[in-house]
Each structure stands twice: as C-alpha cells, then as structure tokens.
Amino acid sequence: MQPxxxxxxxxxTYGTLVAVEGWTLDLYPGDIFGFIGPNGAGKTTTIKMxxxxxxxxxxxxxxxxxxxxxxxxxxxxxxxxxxxxxGVYDDIKVWEYLDFFCAAYDPPKESRPEIIERVLTxxxxxxxxxxxxxxxxxxxxxxxxxxxxxVHDPKVLLLDEPASGLDPRARIDIKKLIARLGALGxxxxxxxxxxPELADFCNKIGIQERGKLLVSGDVETIVRQLQPTRxxxxxxRNDDSAVTRLLETLRDHPLIxxxxxxxxxxxxVRVAFTGNVEQQAILLRSLIAExxxxxxxxxxxxxxxxxxxxxxxxxxx
Amino acid sequence: MTTKVxxxxxxxxxxxxxxxxxxxxxxxxxxxxxxQMRGSRSYWFMGGxxxxxxxxxxxxxxxxxxQSLNPLTYGxxxxxxxxxxxxxxxxGFYYFIFITLSALITLIAPALTAAxxxxxxxxxxxxxxxxxxxxxxxxxxxxxxxxxxFLSLLLILSLPASAxxxxxxxxxxxxxxxxxxxxxxDSVILSAIGLFFSCAVPAPLLATIWTYAAVAGYFAATYVAxxxxxxxxxxxxxxxxxxxxxxxxxNPVLAVMPVxxxxxxxxxxxxxxxxxxxxxxxxxxLLLTASTYRLGLFGAASGPSLRKQxxxxxxxxxxxxxxxxxxxxxxxxxxxxxxxxxxxxSTPILWxxxxxxxxxxxxxxxxxxxxTGADAPPGAVANAADEPSRQRRxxxxxxxxxxxxxxxxxxxxxxxxxxxxxxxxASFRPGFLSFLSGILIAGGFYAICVGFLIxxxxxxxxxxxxxxxxxxATAFALLIAVAGLPMLVLTMGQSSWETNPLTSLWILSPAxxxxxxxAFTESLVRSGMIAACFGVVAFVIAxxxxxxxxxxxxxxx
Ligand SMILES: Nc1ncnc2c1ncn2[C@@H]1O[C@H](COP(=O)(O)OP(=O)(O)OP(=O)(O)O)[C@@H](O)[C@H]1O
Ligand SMILES: [Mg+2]
Numbered sequence: 092m093q094p095x096x097x098x099x100x101x102x103x104t105y106g107t108l109v110a111v112e113g114w115t116l117d118l119y120p121g122d123i124f125g126f127i128g129p130n131g132a133g134k135t136t137t138i139k140m141x142x143x144x145x146x147x148x149x150x151x152x153x154x155x156x157x158x159x160x161x162x163x164x165x166x167x168x169x170x171x172x173x174x175x176x177x178g179v180y181d182d183i184k185v186w187e188y189l190d191f192f193c194a195a196y197d198p199p200k201e202s203r204p205e206i207i208e209r210v211l212t213x214x215x216x217x218x219x220x221x222x223x224x225x226x227x228x229x230x231x232x233x234x235x236x237x238x239x240x241x242v243h244d245p246k247v248l249l250l251d252e253p254a255s256g257l258d259p260r261a262r263i264d265i266k267k268l269i270a271r272l273g274a275l276g277x278x279x280x281x282x283x284x285x286x287p288e289l290a291d292f293c294n295k296i297g298i299q300e301r302g303k304l305l306v307s308g309d310v311e312t313i314v315r316q317l318q319p320t321r322x323x324x325x326x327x328r329n330d331d332s333a334v335t336r337l338l339e340t341l342r343d344h345p346l347i348x349x350x351x352x353x354x355x356x357x358x359x360v361r362v363a364f365t366g367n368v369e370q371q372a373i374l375l376r377s378l379i380a381e382x383x384x385x386x387x388x389x390x391x392x393x394x395x396x397x398x399x400x401x402x403x404x405x406x407x408x
Numbered sequence: 409m410t411t412k413v414x415x416x417x418x419x420x421x422x423x424x425x426x427x428x429x430x431x432x433x434x435x436x437x438x439x440x441x442x443x444q445m446r447g448s449r450s451y452w453f454m455g456g457x458x459x460x461x462x463x464x465x466x467x468x469x470x471x472x473x474x475q476s477l478n479p480l481t482y483g484x485x486x487x488x489x490x491x492x493x494x495x496x497x498x499x500g501f502y503y504f505i506f507i508t509l510s511a512l513i514t515l516i517a518p519a520l521t522a523a524x525x526x527x528x529x530x531x532x533x534x535x536x537x538x539x540x541x542x543x544x545x546x547x548x549x550x551x552x553x554x555x556x557x558f559l560s561l562l563l564i565l566s567l568p569a570s571a572x573x574x575x576x577x578x579x580x581x582x583x584x585x586x587x588x589x590x591x592x593x594d595s596v597i598l599s600a601i602g603l604f605f606s607c608a609v610p611a612p613l614l615a616t617i618w619t620y621a622a623v624a625g626y627f628a629a630t631y632v633a634x635x636x637x638x639x640x641x642x643x644x645x646x647x648x649x650x651x652x653x654x655x656x657x658x659n660p661v662l663a664v665m666p667v668x669x670x671x672x673x674x675x676x677x678x679x680x681x682x683x684x685x686x687x688x689x690x691x692x693x694l695l696l697t698a699s700t701y702r703l704g705l706f707g708a709a710s711g712p713s714l715r716k717q718x719x720x721x722x723x724x725x726x727x728x729x730x731x732x733x734x735x736x737x738x739x740x741x742x743x744x745x746x747x748x749x750x751x752x753x754s755t756p757i758l759w760x761x762x763x764x765x766x767x768x769x770x771x772x773x774x775x776x777x778x779x780t781g782a783d784a785p786p787g788a789v790a791n792a793a794d795e796p797s798r799q800r801r802x803x804x805x806x807x808x809x810x811x812x813x814x815x816x817x818x819x820x821x822x823x824x825x826x827x828x829x830x831x832x833x834a835s836f837r838p839g840f841l842s843f844l845s846g847i848l849i850a851g852g853f854y855a856i857c858v859g860f861l862i863x864x865x866x867x868x869x870x871x872x873x874x875x876x877x878x879x880x881a882t883a884f885a886l887l888i889a890v891a892g893l894p895m896l897v898l899t900m901g902q903s904s905w906e907t908n909p910l911t912s913l914w915i916l917s918p919a920x921x922x923x924x925x926x927a928f929t930e931s932l933v934r935s936g937m938i939a940a941c942f943g944v945v946a947f948v949i950a951x952x953x954x955x956x957x958x959x960x961x962x963x964x965x
Binding site: 143179180196 | 433435436438439442443444530531533535540541542
C-alpha cells in the first residue's frame, strides 16, 4: 500500500537554530498519529512543512504521493490543516465562513449548502449556523476550524493541538470526533504536549524533542519498548499473614523482577512482571490454585507520563 | 432524487477559462463584501457620505458662485448678470466638486487595501487561506476587487453632486464620464500601492504609514511628470500624440482637470484614454507582481515575471520620454523656437536620455547582487561549492529565472533597452547620423564599463558579506562612494567645476557634460575608462577575499 504521508529526512533551520531534523515517517490511510513533544520541539514547524506553509531546508515529503515542495498547489486539496493559533474574521456568520472555505475549493456551487450542513452536523455546530463567528466560544471556534478542514473531505488532516484550551468535556468530544474521522479512513496527525491525551485514540505515536523524532511507531510497541515490565497490583483479604504468604510465593517466581508491599493501598502487593499476557494469566491461575485469598489482580494503567518523561530530557533549545 | 441543473453560460465560460475565476466569483470578494455591507453600518456610512457630498455641493456652489440655491433669495434684486463671470464661477464650482472627490479617493483608496494582507497575518487567519487551493493571484486580486467594489460605490454615490455640475453647466456629460473613468483607474493604482505594502510590511500600522508615504511620493512624481509633459505637449502642433495627458492623468488631481481646447478631437482624447489605460495597467500589473513576490508564498515564483515587467516599464518610460523629447526637437527644426516665447534647445533631449540611467544606477546593485552567488541559502552554497564553475558563470537563458546567476543578463538587457531608447530618441535629432555613430560607440563603451564596475562592486560586496540584504546594502554604499564621493572633492573650493579636468573622475559626469554637446562623447569615453579602472581594482580585491575565504573554509585534513 502506498503511504498517504511520507516524509524523508525533513529538516528546517532558522538561521543557526535547527527546528526540525532527520524527520522520517510513513503513515497509511486510517492511521492516527499522535505527535507529542514539549514546547519548542518543532511540532508546529513539522506540521507546517507538511501543510505546504513553509519550505523545508532539505529533505522531502509527499502527501498522497505528491511532492509537497515541488507541487504545493496540487497537495493542498488533499489536506485539512488546523493551526495551533488561528483567528476568525469579524462580521461574518458561521455558515458564511464555511461557505468561503468551501468556495475556495471550488466544488459545484449547488453542492455547497449540502456540504456546509454536513460539516456542521459532524462538528455539532448546527444550532450556531447563523451566529457570528466572533461570538463563538473558544471551543466552538476550535470546532468551527475543524469543520472548515472538512469542507473538501480531505484525505489527510493535520491538527496542531486541536484540544488546547478546551474544557474536559469538549476535549472528549473532539477526541471522539477525531477517532471517528480516523475510522473513516483519513490519515490524521494530531499534536499535543500531553501523551495520555492522545494515547487512547491514536494507533501510532511519535515523541519529538529539540527537532528530532526520538521514537515513533505503534502505541503498544513503544510503551513495551520503553517500559519492559508490567506493573501488577495484587490485593488480598484484609489479613497480614495472607500478604506475607503472597509475598513469599511471588518472590520465587522466575518472571518477577521485584515485589514490594504497596504503601498507598493496604493489603496490596506491587509486582514488576516481565512476562506477556499469557504468562500473566498463568500466574493468576496458579495463585488461585494455591488458594491465596485474592480480592483483585490488575495491571496498573500504562503510565504514559512516565514514558514521556523518560524519553525526553527536558532540555529546550 | 436530484434534478440536474443546466450550467449557466457563466459557469460554462468559467469551466472553459479557469483563469477568469480570479475575477468572477472570487470567494475573497464575496466574503469581504459580506462583512463590509453588513447590517445598518453600511447604510449609515453611505447616508453620511451622501450627506457630506450634498453639503459640499451646496456650500461649494454658494461659495464659488456667490449665489445661494435657495429659490427664495435667488430672485429679488439680482446684480447685473455677467455671462463670462458666471462661466468662470461655474468652473470654480466644477473644480471644487471634483478636486474634493479626487482628494477623497486618494485618501480612501490606499487605506482600503493597506491593512488587508498584513491584517490577515496579524489575525492569524492567513495560514488558513494559504492552505486552500487559492493562489496568490486569487488572494491579491480578491483584495483589490473588494476595494474596487467599495470605491465604485463611493463614485456612484457622488454622482448627484457631479450631476449638479452638468445641470448648472460647469461641465459636460462627456467631461464627467471621462473624469469618473480616470478616477476609477487611478484609485485602482492607489489601492494596488496599499496592497503592495500590505504584503511587504509586517505590522498593520507600519504598512499604513508606508502606504501613505508611497502615495504621497506617487502623487508628487505623477504631478511633476504630468505637469512637465503637459507643458511639453500643449504647445506642440507637430506631434499630436506626444505624451502629455496620459502621464498627467496618472495623478488623481490632474485627472479631474478640464481638457484644454488644444488637446484635439474627441477621437484623439479617446486614443489618449486607451494609452492611459495601457500605462495604468502596466503599473497595476507591476504592483501586483511585486506584491506576489513579497507575499513569498512557497510555490509561487514571481521573480522572473517581476524582472520582465520592470524591463517593459523601463522600455515604455524611456521610449515615451524619447518621443516627447523628440517632439521638442521637431519643433526646433520647424523653427518654432524663434516664434515661441520659450526657447527649445537640444539640451533637454540629452538630459532625458541620460536621466533614467543616471537615476536608476544606484539601485542597480540591489538587483544585481544575487548574480554573484555568494549569498545563496545554505543548501545552495553547498551545491555551489561542489561545482565552483557554476558560481561565476553567466547563464544567458536564465535571464528570467530567480536563480543566483539570473541577474547579470537581466542587467545587460536593462542597459540595452535604455540605450535603444536613447538611440531612438536621438534619431529625431538633426544631424542624427554623425551624432549616432559617436554616441553608439562611446555610449556602448560607457555602458559596458559602468556595468562592469557595478558587477565587480556587487561581487566585492558579496565576498565581504554573506547575508543577501547586507550585501545589497554594502554594494549600494560602495557604488555611492565610488560614484559620488569624487564630486564632493571636486565641488569643494571649485566654483566652476564643469571645466575642471578632474570632473571626469566622477563616473556620472556624462550626465553633466550635456551642455557641451561636442564634449559629450569624449566625456563618455573618459568616464567609462575610469569606471573600468575602478572595476578592475574592485574585482581584484573581491577575488582576493573570496579566495581567502575558500582557503579558511577548507576542512583541515
Ligand atoms: N519563524 C521562526 N523564526 C525563527 N525561529 C522559529 C520560527 N518558528 C519557530 N521557530 C523556532 O523553532 C523551534 C520549534 O518551534 P515550533 O513552533 O515548531 O515548536 P512546537 O513543538 O510547536 O512548540 P509548542 O509546543 O510550544 O507549540 C522553536 O525553538 C522556535 O523558537
Ligand atoms: Mg506548536
């Protein structure tokens, strides 16, 4: 299959400052790529290069097989770009705003009202159709911007921090919306500072710092790669002797690196387990067979914050 | 079920010629007009404007004719009616209305576009525009057309006041039509100036200030040029089409002036209007291309086109000036100078021949510096280092490319155009042939020598400084120093420096030697030789510096 977005050694410098370097990535239809990095990592610069807004210093990129540097005009119909900061025009209504962008893509004139209706429905802005753009709240403007990205039904969406400045509910809404668009087969790049925000709907992530893509790939693989052990939390009935017996049993297990009694939750043991899911099931079965009075056996949530902090060094330009 | 709607003729036309879409159904115009014409604000604005024009018309009439429009006071003991006096007063009224109108247009037109692009940038909505398939052409023409729409509204709303002029007899219908046409075209030029600065300047307030400064400059330049060419052509009977009105009309105030009787038939006027439209559209096109260039959208290469247009405009200017100069000479030959109160000598023709070159010369290095290739972007420098021969080679077929080698041929074309214009102009002179052989050889020599000097100076600047803008500034300063400083030395303590042999140190001196026609060719040769000497020195230094630089840049193995 041909990659929808393909970048090869993209590099952008501003004077002596290297904003992006050695950026190589392939994304396929349906991929949602979470693009994470601290401030100044070069996320916006990268996205702008893919969006034909700035010219890479060197390297190449294609969207739908078309060279971004050589044929920017041909690439533009395939991308929907949402900048991290954007302004809206005064004195113009929501539908007129969308009509303007729609007209810019030059579809048959009769189809425009239908398209506007569709994107308004998708972004849940139908009741604001006749409101003035400048009266919308920040979150609504964000959704409006997403709506304008959709008027030409692009194959690729480049979303630069679409969830920043939104309340938790709006964040969830926009994430659901992005996941839905991904399910429709669009290739999406979403940037953010916060990894957990992206992990639940992205199938690929990349962590960038100081212009370099430190790691990228499937979410599972990356987390595995960076965190080779699983954290298991095993609780037993309120009984100190049961806890002691459990600790002894686990200490001898070959696949367990470390066992500690958890200090936060009573009668709970924290286990660093190096096996896979099947071996984890076998462990549970054996514990039950040995008649430990288990009340819970759970894998603690992947601590992506930890992953992020481990990968990045915190240095900025 | 969907019903198929047959495409309208306009749709069919647009499908056939997609380029037309910039002008018809431009989304930017639709959006701007929607925002501008929204709600009661536009009614208030238009109402206020109409009221203003009304008040101006009535008070202007009262002031300039000394009469009130009030029918109650109109009758009664009227003073004796003097028809000549009344005619003069009505003309005063005409001036009052139309000069007010042109002043309003001059002030409003640039403001409409001065904030357009820079405003989008400030508002951070510009990136959204750029990622759509709209081209720079769509964006710029859209902005210009929204401004035109608004300006035509202003012109239409002023019709009642000018209708009063016609009704009262201060002007004819044809006058008013002509003035409206000229004002409309001028306002587009002014808007295009605003648009250019909107693209070129990073802050809205600064863009507005620059725009008004440039409009003031444009106004002054067209006023002077217009007044000069009018005085040249109004007394000229031998050449009915000597440039005059076309140039004057570029100025919004001169455009509303009534046309003198001597200007010829209405057919001649119409021809002049077509010529004017041609010149104006060249200027507008140049401004739009320059805007595209400054907009700097990646994917839009406008540099080559910009160069071609500068070349074309130079040619038109030089040819026009020559033509008008030639008309002086023809008068001279026909013996008008004896009968006229002013004297026509052959001096002006030489002046106008040299003038465009002399004025533009200091700015040439700016165009020329990239030719040296010393300031290419990092990647390009790496390539140039791989292939050193590319750095210096003049690639003729790249005259109109934006590449680093592209400027040299452009410059030479520029010089030859100017020279060609000069020769054409000189061909109208009496004793042309003997003059021609002299000027062709001496002038060609001079042009080549000065061209060489400019080239070496910019090479020198390019070898000293790597940043493009600083290199241009350095080249500019160097040329000013070489060309201008000797004059400073000469003028100190020398009252009659024209006779001083040291004058030829000043490489621009041919322009000043024009008073002594005989000495002109000689002066050209002398100045050319001196320019060439300076050039050789600069060339040697430049090569020394860049060789030094290459040596220090070589990796220590
Ligand atoms: N136009 C510019 N001129 C000079 N430097 C720039 C320019 N744009 C970006 N930079 C620099 O490039 C680096 C990367 O910036 P970029 O905006 O891409 O980071 P980012 O990852 O989007 O950061 P954030 O999370 O804060 O949005 C920064 O150090 C920034 O200062
Ligand atoms: Mg950013």
